Amino acid sequence: MPTLPSQPAVCVHGLRKAYADVVAVDSLDLEVRAGECFGLLGPNGAGKTTTIEICEGLLAPDAGTVELLGLRWETDAAELRQRLGVQLQETQLSEKLTVEETLRLFRSFYRRGPAVTEVIRMVQLEEKRGARVGGLSGGQKQRLAMACALVGDPDLLFLDEPTTGLDPQARRQLWDLIERFKTEGRTIILTTHYMDEAERLSDRVAVMDHGKIIALGTPRELIASIGVEHMVGFAVDGGAEMLNLAWLEKLDGVRVARCENGGYELQVSELHRSVAALFEETARRGIVVTELRTHSATLEDVFVSLTGRHLRDE
């Protein structure tokens, strides 16, 4: 059943959930358009999983409303379960079943959906079709979990940290898969604490911290919003002697200068001018630059500039 283009796929209003000692989700509003891939980006403990599990009908909110595909959990739970695809964080599927048996089980719960062999092909597990789940690699298990979410041909797909704990190759393989689902026109909601994942997969990203959305937009908009395009990291000989951040910030094109891990980091708008100015000034002062790295600004930098912390800070 296609959703009307005008109707948002997910509409969350005033959502709140508190546990004994923490407020996990705090007056959260969220709207996800039909057909988009929406990323919830934030560090561990930001409230991403709580938010998504309330949307999946697994948790009851303390306050607020959730509307998915124009339906509500209070009245349309059975219909919603049929139309949602869910991949949870850290589910261990039964190790003694084969890939095909697992999918046959999940397929039996849904009214409609592709054939089991078709789903196996979609997640590229054809060679592992008869293999026990216990013998699969981490990436294969994750693809199987994805397949379990797809057997009902869902209109709305929830992926909670789909690549956490995977090696880089397995992550890229999973990203390719998710990018293909996007082209099939379903709505995807994805949580992650990897900025590269959110940046690559999401049409729009909500940055979450302490149960609140602190920024919302396309990855490009969010990066543009901090007014810098590049980051320059460098270290100097005799790094113990602190450079004056004030004169670094006076360099051409530098917005912000910070000390980091015994080196320095500059947020700059025009890379070529700032780097030239940096070398000119250090040479003039007789300082030897021992290391220089530059990269384009990322969502990580957005998070750092909003909160002063890194996404992966534990």
Place this chain on the structure above:
Amino acid sequence: MSEGTVVAHHMRPLAERRRFAEHSLVQLTLVRFREFWREPEAVFWVFIFPILLAAGLGIAFRNRPADIVKIAAVGPQLANALRTEKSLSVELLDRAAGEQALRTGRIILLAVPASGGSVTYHYDDTNPEARNARLLVDRTVQHTAGARDPVPSTDDLVREPGSRYIDFLVPGLLGMNLMGSGIWGLGFAIVDARRKKLLKRLIASPMPRSQYLLSFLLSRLTFLYLEVASLVGFGFLVFGVPVRGSVWELAVLCLISSLSFSALGLLIASRVRTIEGASGLMNFVMLPMWIFSGVFFSADRFPTVLQPFVRALPLTAVIDALRAQMLQGVGLSHLGGQLAVITGWLIVCFFAALKLFRWR
């Protein structure tokens, strides 16, 4: 008949069979079967272990020879006379050594010739075995001296199946097995699925929740009859342990018992999140029944004060009913007390479990 109808007849059952196999309850039940058969340890404990136990204990207790009574005699003439009785093991000792052996319990009677051809027996009259030995020894002494029984008598030995230890044991083991597989089979599988967040994943899908529990029930029923048939069949074929009551009533009794233990397993598993927590709780629940419910010896041996507690345990009721049904052929209609205890546990545990159960 045209060819078309033949084809139609072939086609329809195939399509129906496929639809049947794709039904979620069938799939869930198949998962239960697969998980069981693919766990060799579970198969061992449910099917092989009870049979090994029955075989071992059956052999140990089956051909117990008639007790040999150990005695001693002073003087070779008396000793030789007593050796004509086969159930006596006679040692020839001098008086001092004989008294020493008697005190240490190596023999239970010492026969000493006295003056004038008479014999004195030294023994402890509070020991029934020693009193028995006294009768046997004296009869042998009198017969050797020429006494004859005024009334001739012969022995007809009765060692009937149904009253031996192995007969007592098989229903006990059967009850214990029903308890173990009911509680462990259900409890561990559910706690394990909860621990792995598989339960949570399942309820995030449209799986009908009642079918999940129903699938346990259906697989339990299937394995139940295999379990019962293998143990009862083994007892019957190898040791001739009888099933005197109706086989159908035995099946019904096993079914209710198994359901009752499964409900207990479900109750235990309703909240626990770790395997360690589950095993602790299961052992806590099962230990009193292993001890008090009379698997290996009669529960009647416990003091009267404890009897109300012992009788209220579900395993006691199950084993009592199984023994009465199998060994004495008592019909279910005469086992109302036991059936009431078993169904009582079933109902209370099942509804408590439904109330307490957490999917997460």
